[in-house]
Amino acid sequence: MTRPTATLLISCPDRQGLVATIANFIYSYGGNIVHADQHTDFERGVFLSRVEWQLDGFNLPREIIAPAFEAIAFPLEANWEVHFSDEIPRLAIWVTQQDHCLLDLLWRQRAKELPAEIPLILSNHETLRPIAERFGIDYHHIPISSQTKAESEARQLDLLQEYNIDLAVLAKYMQILSTDFIDRFPKIINIHHSFLPAFPGARPYHRAHKRGVKIIGATAHYATVDLDEGPIVEQDVVRVSHRDEVADLIRKGKDLERMVLARAVRLHLQHRVLVYGNRTVVFS
Amino acid sequence: MTRPTATLLISCPDRQGLVATIANFIYSYGGNIVHADQHTDFERGVFLSRVEWQLDGFNLPREIIAPAFEAIAFPLEANWEVHFSDEIPRLAIWVTQQDHCLLDLLWRQRAKELPAEIPLILSNHETLRPIAERFGIDYHHIPISSQTKAESEARQLDLLQEYNIDLAVLAKYMQILSTDFIDRFPKIINIHHSFLPAFPGARPYHRAHKRGVKIIGATAHYATVDLDEGPIVEQDVVRVSHRDEVADLIRKGKDLERMVLARAVRLHLQHRVLVYGNRTVVFS
Amino acid sequence: MTRPTATLLISCPDRQGLVATIANFIYSYGGNIVHADQHTDFERGVFLSRVEWQLDGFNLPREIIAPAFEAIAFPLEANWEVHFSDEIPRLAIWVTQQDHCLLDLLWRQRAKELPAEIPLILSNHETLRPIAERFGIDYHHIPISSQTKAESEARQLDLLQEYNIDLAVLAKYMQILSTDFIDRFPKIINIHHSFLPAFPGARPYHRAHKRGVKIIGATAHYATVDLDEGPIVEQDVVRVSHRDEVADLIRKGKDLERMVLARAVRLHLQHRVLVYGNRTVVFS
Amino acid sequence: MTRPTATLLISCPDRQGLVATIANFIYSYGGNIVHADQHTDFERGVFLSRVEWQLDGFNLPREIIAPAFEAIAFPLEANWEVHFSDEIPRLAIWVTQQDHCLLDLLWRQRAKELPAEIPLILSNHETLRPIAERFGIDYHHIPISSQTKAESEARQLDLLQEYNIDLAVLAKYMQILSTDFIDRFPKIINIHHSFLPAFPGARPYHRAHKRGVKIIGATAHYATVDLDEGPIVEQDVVRVSHRDEVADLIRKGKDLERMVLARAVRLHLQHRVLVYGNRTVVFS
Structure with a gap:
């Protein structure tokens, strides 16, 4: 078809x-x-x-x-x-230092699993620039500090406009966006590395390990001004045991993160997600 | 609602x-x-x-x-x-000697999870009659042998008609129905204790153990004249390991069987299953 | 063996x-x-x-x-x-009004899945007495109110001693035990109807529905003085969708609850669980 | 550690x-x-x-x-x-035209998830050479035809010896190895794109779609002379529905294939797999 x-x-x-x-x-x-x-x-x-x-x-x-x-x-x-369906949405991917979600999205876009163009990668670090170059995608390094946050976000918004971006994907972008930013550009999907609402915020794998859970998860959701509180698009889980140290949770979690994020982005790009209130209807 | x-x-x-x-x-x-x-x-x-x-x-x-x-x-x-929705379908449950699927269906019907009446239990053994009596359900013991098969099936068909049955559920009924029977009463759901099409036929757990699989399954399907080849309604699986002996596979499989059968029966009773060719569409 | x-x-x-x-x-x-x-x-x-x-x-x-x-x-x-292995542990099951976990444990004990005797059922309601009578198990109805809590717990402890109980299973016992009680009888497994640490406390399915999660869970843990904070023995999850209303979450959750609780009790009875700190090692 | x-x-x-x-x-x-x-x-x-x-x-x-x-x-x-643990095993990856398993293994090796060196990629096509070049890995293109099979296999065995390979991973290598080859180099892990023993052989996704299954799977196993009959190391599954056409099964299956293969290779490299008879013990 x-x-x-x-x-x-x-x-x-x-x-x-x-x-x-x-x-x-x-x-x-x-x-x-x-x-x-x-x-x-x-x-x-x-x-x-x-x-x-x-x-x-x-x-x-x-x-x-x-x-x-x-x-x-x-x-x-x-x-x-x-x-x-023949008007292809344009994606910007935001990253910090971890490459697994970025590589996974790029690979899927090349394999035609994601009906999208990806003209822009944004990061607060230089680390992943070589990946952008290999794939021929523009990479903009915008450092973030508490002093420069407003200025940096203004530049990010300019880039989203300049590149005519339809959807921003936070692919392990370890920074919080301001309320003002989200008001101006609300089409943002984030991947959080826990089974929300368990372990919102920082270091969820460390806290999961400390709590001794037997299953860990990942959650893709639309970004809202309340951190990790936005409408959930997709979640998945994997079993862990007492043998799994924090490093194992992180390793297993990476696979979850890239699967869950990729599924959520694909559902969004196929216009299968309707948000109402703080919930989603996913017509899959 | x-x-x-x-x-x-x-x-x-x-x-x-x-x-x-x-x-x-x-x-x-x-x-x-x-x-x-x-x-x-x-x-x-x-x-x-x-x-x-x-x-x-x-x-x-x-x-x-x-x-x-x-x-x-x-x-x-x-x-x-x-x-x-207010015309309640009538179910007949067919069993041999195992009680787990039968008890599960009866419990769910009492808990209002299954919108059905269950006036009839049929068996080729006397074993489970006490359960029928406790629940106040008619129990008919119809022995099966190769000599009496045609006669037994005629009696079964009479009972289905007499009790005005809409759906027959083979809840671990370890007998094969004849082509003629299925032609005359085609609304039959069977539970097979494997992940079809793996291990059709007899002793699937023994064969799964011998093959050294890492996951076992169960399959609910409409009965057709080709054994274990009918349209699949629902399947599920569970992990096993080298520590699991055949008895463990049987134990774990029982939980799968009752879950998968109950889900399939519920979907059918809610008129969510459409069969075409040898496939089902499940509007869940 | x-x-x-x-x-x-x-x-x-x-x-x-x-x-x-x-x-x-x-x-x-x-x-x-x-x-x-x-x-x-x-x-x-x-x-x-x-x-x-x-x-x-x-x-x-x-x-x-x-x-x-x-x-x-x-x-x-x-x-x-x-x-x-031939010294069979003695279980007391505590219930309130829901029967699914109780029936499941009793069925498994009869099916020899649980190596235990179950001489005692305790409840703060009369509702489930007929089940106890059918299985020939003593049923003690001990009403709980804020005024009588200390007295009621004293009577419960007496019964645990009188019946020589090794493990108390809270099979949807919707009451909180006091610190004093748990100090005196610490071998208690509880089933909580959420994927802890998400949704501790009351009405987890309602809160899961409100949050719009795509997966719900159940958690079996040892009871400690901090509600829903004890060492986790077993967890499992099931997918839900926007079509599932609270009643559907409760229905799907019941299956999770009985599976997860039964697995945890079995692991404990087989002496496969070691608690240290607030964690468990499960030698399965 | x-x-x-x-x-x-x-x-x-x-x-x-x-x-x-x-x-x-x-x-x-x-x-x-x-x-x-x-x-x-x-x-x-x-x-x-x-x-x-x-x-x-x-x-x-x-x-x-x-x-x-x-x-x-x-x-x-x-x-x-x-x-x-400090003697790092050497892997050869065999591919045909699909890149997903290859890229996944290479990424995991770089991310230090796989304790191995990967000095050699073998293929019966030129297609994936650019990937090998990007990662700085030797790529040998050995065409296969029924006439040249013996000769080709001799050259493959030479390369395995020359590169001092400990484990060959068939990462969607769509060719059958001869009995003689496997006798000489038996350390081979293959990924089969079905839930074995269902759908052995060719075009499993097409056959799964035709059969109308509700779950598909992937199986990593040691290669033996009987095609798709070797000892199973790891399996996993994913749900499908009537909405999934063959192309969707293939897409979903790719994720399964790379996860299952990566897990099996990691288990092998950590010396967690013992084969006896046609079964494996996985000490995970």
Whole structure:
């Protein structure tokens, strides 16, 4: 299936006829739906849906789809977005010194597992520049200190704009972003090296070892102003035993981190994740 | 959500407008969809869907729903069925001598995890009759031998009819059903104690131990005339090690068997499983 | 392997020759080791080991084994215990109103998965008395209120002594035991319905749902005076999705709870768990 | 723990005193055991053990350890080997056209997860030569055809000898080795892209998709003359659904393959795997 598709992500107050309304909009212009999924949160009275249809034979010019749908969405008080599968999102990867998540994302992008371009790598260290050079990706080293944080973030935001970035991936970027930054650029996925909400914050593997847990985890979530409190996209775990020292937890955790982060990024890039409140609906 | 719902399961050749057609049917009579999921098998050109809507406020008498929908389904060459959540399916459980799957299903039914009535237990042994008596369920002991097989199956079919059974669950019933039987009563879920297609047939745990596998599994599938070849509904696995002898595999496997069988039965009872070809779509 | 064995659990400051010392003790009296495992925590300088040997042909009367080994253990400053596989431990199960863990433990004990006798069930409600009666187990209903807590615990301790209980299993006993109680009877395994240290305390499934986690867990641990802070014996997890409401988390969690608790109790009964500090070594 | 250690792997007919005999040998020369694990296969009467001790303070010159231990092992009819942690094994990686397992192994070796040198990559294609060049590893392209197979294998054996290779890793090398080859160089780990014994041979993902399984797997095993029948070192699985087409199975499977292969290679390199019969004991 490499023919281009459009994908609608929508959430609105629940009412009768929503599935029919959306399906009729697509059908009336000759669209063939290839994936439709829907979820209703009855407690909060929220309808959420993802619909993907083929653009071949769809009798509405691409640039008219959004305005046409807005006429339908407005009375529903809906939040919605439409994406086209042949408009490739642009990713910036943020790193500090660890290379495993970065290499994994780059490898997957080359292997066509991630439908994205990666034109930019940002770091507060020089360490991983050789990787960027090998892959032919621009690498910007922006040191961070408490004195220069505001200035550094301003430069980061400039770069995100300059490179026309759609999604920032914090691939073991061991720095906290300011509230102001996240307000201005909210499309950020972070990987935290614990099974949240266990062990938020620093040194989770050391604390997991100290607590004597039998399973460790990793969590990919959207970054929010509350550290490690953002909407969770994906989690996974692995067993550990008394034989595993902190170094073993770190080693096993690296595999978790790259798997979980890669899955979350892929789900986001395929427009399969809807955020509402502090939760996600993942149409997988 | 204890208000009654209707659930449509449908499969038909793929074409444009199917989602809209179904959604419009429900909406036009004032139905509120609570769950809609859809899958298209592009390779085979098959559209499959599950739609569930509330019956409160649905302006079509229950007995008219099926004929009304047939008018829509006929030109689509669709296979379909409609179920009502307050019409409780009736289960027969078939056992031989092991009690773990039986007890698990009975406990879950009492705990309201399985929306079903269980009026009948069938066995080729007397062993588990006390369990049936404790739960107040009729227990029929039908011995099986190669000479009496046809006669025994005739009696089993009579009982299924007499008790108005919708689904037969082979909960470690260690006998093979004839082709004729399955033709006449095809709604049968079986639990096989291996990760199919590994180790079909007899003594899978012994063979898994001999082969030195590091993981064992269990498989719930619809029974077909080809032994252990029917459409798979659910599978799960557990790690084993060199320390596990055959008895340990059997012990660990029992937990797998009861979990996997219970999940498959629940999915079936909630009308979440669509069979096509030798595959299942599970709308979970 | 139903021939009786002795099992030594030992921990002491690490030094050279400990494996040899223990093995020689057993070999010098003609013992055949069937399982020997050892772990050294280098950070803390602690040696921990489990050794199991056959009593057939062991030339030391059973009642002399402990004093004879004390002569070896004393200079090592060791903590140790010896158990005999044909001396069946006695379990008390504590419940409140939920039956799933209780039924699971009773079924496993009957199925010979748990090498234990279960002469006593304690509860702060009458609800589960019929289960106790069906299995022929004494059931003591001891209501708890803030006024009567001390008195109730005194009565509980009396019962543990009267029934000669080796291990108390809190099988969804939704009450906190006092420090004094745990000091007097420290052999207690509790099941907590979350993946500790996430969601300690009350209503973990509600909080997991609110947080939007993608995986839930259960934790079996030894009870200590700090609630949900005791040494962890076993944990397991299961995936959940946006479709799972709190009731689904509770349902899925029940399966986790009974599996995890049963595994932890079995490991303890087989003398496979060594506690040191707030951690466990599980020789599985 | 970077101080050098010696590791003994031993298997022999079970008898009394084996643990003591081995521990005494080490203790008598002042060795400090850091890991001792033992397994007895009672069915076959086989004792198997792994013992690791620190060489610092061990009063036996390294080159005398093997002859000295042979004096003990000979009367026990034991198979045994001793390895030293600072003698780094040499790996050859065999590939065809897929790069994911190769890159993963190389990354892990650089990240010090694999205690090995990797001086040689062998392939029947030129495709992956650039990777070898980037990592500074010799790459030998040896085309295979039915006419040249014997000749090619002779050249491969020469290279293994020339590079002094201890372990060959078939990292998606899609060719079958001859019986003669395996007889001459039996230390080979292969990754098979299915949950063996399900789907041995060609195109396992296609066959898994056709069968409609709900879980797929990968298996790392020692190569033997019977294809996909060798002793299993490690397996793992991942869930799939009706939404996963063959391409998705392949994508998910790649992650499994590199994880499972890496774990198996690491276990082998740490001398944690003992083969007996067609089974492995993994002292992890």
